Amino acid sequence: MALTGLQIYKLLPQTNCKECGFPTCLAFAMKLAAKQVSLDLCPDASDEAKAALGAASVPPIKKVSIGSGNHRVELGEEVVLFRHDKTFYNETALALGVADDLPDEEFQRTVKTINDANFERAGENIAVSMVALIDKSGDAAAFAARAKTVKDTSPLPIALVTEDPSRAAAAVEVTGEAGGVLCGATAETAADFAEIAASNKWAMVIKSNSLEELGELAEKTTAAGVKDLLIDPGFKTQADILHNQTQIRRIALDRKEKGYGYPSALSIQEGIDPYQAALLVSLGVTKYAGLVILPEWHNWQFLPLLTLRQNIYTDPQKPLQVDGGIYSVGEPNENSPVYISTNFSLTYFMLSSEIDGSGEAAHIVIIDAEGMSVLTAWSAGKFGGEQVGKAVLASGIADKIKHRHVIIPGYVAVIKGEMEDAMKGWDIMVGPQEASDIPAYVKDVWLPLK
Amino acid sequence: MSINLPKKTWPGSIAEVTLGKTKENGGSRGSEIVVGGQNALPLHLFEGFIPHRPVIAFEIPDVEPPENDWTPIVREVYKDMLNDPVAWSKLVVEKYGAKLICLHFIGANPDRLDRPIAECVGLLKEIVAAVDVPIIVQGYGTGDKNSEMLAKCAEECRGEGITLASAVDEHYKTLAAAAIAYDCNLVAETPIDVNLAKQLNILLTDMNVPKDRILIDPLTGGLGYGYEYTYSVMERIRLQALGGDVMMCMPFINFVGQETWKVKEVKMTAAEEPSWGSEKERGILWEATTAYALLQAGSDILVMRHPEAIAQVEKSIDEFMSK
Numbered sequence A: 001m002a003l004t005g006l007q008i009y010k011l012l013p014q015t016n017c018k019e020c021g022f023p024t025c026l027a028f029a030m031k032l033a034a035k036q037v038s039l040d041l042c043p044d045a046s047d048e049a050k051a052a053l054g055a056a057s058v059p060p061i062k063k064v065s066i067g068s069g070n071h072r073v074e075l076g077e078e079v080v081l082f083r084h085d086k087t088f089y090n091e092t093a094l095a096l097g098v099a100d101d102l103p104d105e106e107f108q109r110t111v112k113t114i115n116d117a118n119f120e121r122a123g124e125n126i127a128v129s130m131v132a133l134i135d136k137s138g139d140a141a142a143f144a145a146r147a148k149t150v151k152d153t154s155p156l157p158i159a160l161v162t163e164d165p166s167r168a169a170a171a172v173e174v175t176g177e178a179g180g181v182l183c184g185a186t187a188e189t190a191a192d193f194a195e196i197a198a199s200n201k202w203a204m205v206i207k208s209n210s211l212e213e214l215g216e217l218a219e220k221t222t223a224a225g226v227k228d229l230l231i232d233p234g235f236k237t238q239a240d241i242l243h244n245q246t247q248i249r250r251i252a253l254d255r256k257e258k259g260y261g262y263p264s265a266l267s268i269q270e271g272i273d274p275y276q277a278a279l280l281v282s283l284g285v286t287k288y289a290g291l292v293i294l295p296e297w298h299n300w301q302f303l304p305l306l307t308l309r310q311n312i313y314t315d316p317q318k319p320l321q322v323d324g325g326i327y328s329v330g331e332p333n334e335n336s337p338v339y340i341s342t343n344f345s346l347t348y349f350m351l352s353s354e355i356d357g358s359g360e361a362a363h364i365v366i367i368d369a370e371g372m373s374v375l376t377a378w379s380a381g382k383f384g385g386e387q388v389g390k391a392v393l394a395s396g397i398a399d400k401i402k403h404r405h406v407i408i409p410g411y412v413a414v415i416k417g418e419m420e421d422a423m424k425g426w427d428i429m430v431g432p433q434e435a436s437d438i439p440a441y442v443k444d445v446w447l448p449l450k
Numbered sequence B: 001m002s003i004n005l006p007k008k009t010w011p012g013s014i015a016e017v018t019l020g021k022t023k024e025n026g027g028s029r030g031s032e033i034v035v036g037g038q039n040a041l042p043l044h045l046f047e048g049f050i051p052h053r054p055v056i057a058f059e060i061p062d063v064e065p066p067e068n069d070w071t072p073i074v075r076e077v078y079k080d081m082l083n084d085p086v087a088w089s090k091l092v093v094e095k096y097g098a099k100l101i102c103l104h105f106i107g108a109n110p111d112r113l114d115r116p117i118a119e120c121v122g123l124l125k126e127i128v129a130a131v132d133v134p135i136i137v138q139g140y141g142t143g144d145k146n147s148e149m150l151a152k153c154a155e156e157c158r159g160e161g162i163t164l165a166s167a168v169d170e171h172y173k174t175l176a177a178a179a180i181a182y183d184c185n186l187v188a189e190t191p192i193d194v195n196l197a198k199q200l201n202i203l204l205t206d207m208n209v210p211k212d213r214i215l216i217d218p219l220t221g222g223l224g225y226g227y228e229y230t231y232s233v234m235e236r237i238r239l240q241a242l243g244g245d246v247m248m249c250m251p252f253i254n255f256v257g258q259e260t261w262k263v264k265e266v267k268m269t270a271a272e273e274p275s276w277g278s279e280k281e282r283g284i285l286w287e288a289t290t291a292y293a294l295l296q297a298g299s300d301i302l303v304m305r306h307p308e309a310i311a312q313v314e315k316s317i318d319e320f321m322s323k
């Protein structure tokens, strides 16, 4: 649990010597409580203070970073078992496999598909996180050569999937520092892998089918200098995944046992039915896995899995929203249509992409409805006819257009009357219910009107 | 080193609800399905008692369903019987091994075909005669006709243990009375809200609907379309129930298919969006993923459409329950 300023103050020397750069120990304690400074600044802090603060300030699950640059993946730092208790912070990283023994061209095409698995959804980018290079050749030189190709052709971090430390070392050597994560260490090979990871700043996964042994191995591995560690409890059935991932999260949050405060990994085996494999990934997403490796995959799996991840890792305290105001799709002019909607991100982005698809540039007047969807906003009293009418007039849209038509969402056809009262002289047109019908609406209703 | 694996136990448990009635119990169903009864978090067999597996119902519309909501991928499977719910029911039971079906009366909607209540009830009776699995009857929405129609279904099929969907906050009295009089189960639907769910359960139990005849429909936001709200509301309701709140202890039902097959990510073809991959598998996975992740949040009954999606989720349930 986090300590309060006063609790921290009691642990400080209370001499107000100002060495830390703050006028009093209390002022410093407040900053410490807010996690804005580190205790190192006080030269006289006791070991007791260090231990207490250290334990309280370290997140229960260590932050782990994989790779470097823009596509670096950060995991861990989770603080809850249920997303409604706060939020899940660092979304499950999805690593897609490519076998090192594929023919050149197929290899490159596969890596490219992974790179391109990147979609725009509700104003966010949802993407596959890593390329998992699978050791099939059993040959260090071949594995390393493929690792080099991945490094040269993909911006994503690499997960090196091999149980052989010498092959991992060969691949690390050609890909350089902080290139990704080593996946394949077990109790027998832990020390060798740890050395490679530590000296090359790679992250690594340590695997054991025994939860007990896993904690011990994790402690040894960090003691050997590995900074970014993930733990993989293995599994045989879906029930094992649920059990292992849940227990690891619980033990970590509980802080009583050492060796479990690391993000976890879930490595899916080859040769299983692609639907079942995808469901295993979704179990990893809902149930706490930090990294999921999917060795075999199909592009039809991408959207459902990435959308699930986006949903589960959305902050429940604040719906994604856009600001109220006038937006443009394309380059609208004084004759362009005007659509009215709410400021829920999902609503706005679905609407704008369909308007874009209609080929007719437009203005969108977004009403601030506290980030609620059209019907939710309407039933919560944030999207009534009078309110919307007044907000449209206040938006200044009248100055941007010559006509006096506005289109409202079909789901709130009932607000038409009140809007007409609030906006005398305007024509309130009821659009389709689903945004996907807007292109047809433009063709059948809007264009003939002009 | 040995670690202490936390085993979480709970004071509360979920009510057991029985769907369908066999001959011994005064009906004509070939089997009865029991859901609920667990005293643990969803599928946490490692620390609690989970006596019954979650079940999947096949959704069957009473009239040919609209294309914008039943896309070509699902239509293809049922193409010879889109207009024949009796044949459709037989197909899912005989070919796909359906253990439960959900007859969805979309044609009764005054804004659609406005089919008379007598026709709807007649159809239900035909289906009761044609297949012997337990049946859920779902109305087209809310309103007086909807309630009357469901009440009439309950009356005419009394003794079969059918399940009526759904009671909502303004329209629950007729349905509650019917559920009591004709010994039916009742789905209590509220819009993704913990307090509203509890309030409706209180209203229903105040009217003497037994707790073990109520199913909670927390309302399913489709994957990508409000899903996260449903997921968390279910977790919260379930935690309260296990914590001992008996007004929250009813099993969950989720109408998954209805939220799946209308969304853009399912409708777009691979020709239109090549990077999205084959629309067939994508659609099936959209439905299966939605259902599967809802199982993790506590779902007890999933109402679905595509037999492949259903088979995949069944397979996973088997794997969980075989422990």
Ligand code: B12
Pocket: A319, A339, A340, A341, A342, A344, A346, A347, A350, A351, A371, A372, A373, A374, A375, A376, A377, A378, A379, A380, A407, A408, A409, A410, A411, A430, A431, A432, A433, A434, A435, A436, A438, B190, B191, B192, B193, B196, B219, B220, B221, B222, B225, B226, B227, B229, B259
């Ligand atoms: C998720 C959700 C919530 C979330 C909020 C999500 C959010 N940020 O808005 C939560 C759980 C908080 C919520 C709360 C409530 N909700 Co709610 N909720 C939903 C749910 C499941 C999905 C809504 C959604 O995200 N849709 C997706 C977005 C993109 O849809 P959309 O905004 O309508 O946009 C589409 C179209 O309208 C169109 N479009 C948008 N803009 C425009 C503009 C033009 C010009 C055109 C032509 C088209 C167009 O394009 C989009 C894509 O097609 C729906 C039911 C459902 N399955 O749809 C119920 C639903 C909207 N909620 C409902 C209700 C009643 C409520 C509450 C009032 C319940 C309560 N009493 O507490 C509260 C109100 C909030 C409050 N008091 O704070 C009802 C509304 C009933 C009605 N018909 O009026 C619904 C329909 C559920 C139901 N069947 O009962 N809700």
Ligand code: SF4
Pocket: A012, A013, A014, A015, A016, A017, A018, A019, A020, A021, A022, A023, A024, A025, A028, A041, A042, A043, A044, A045
């Ligand atoms: S350096 Fe330490 S003792 Fe000195 S004022 Fe700061 S906190 Fe207090």
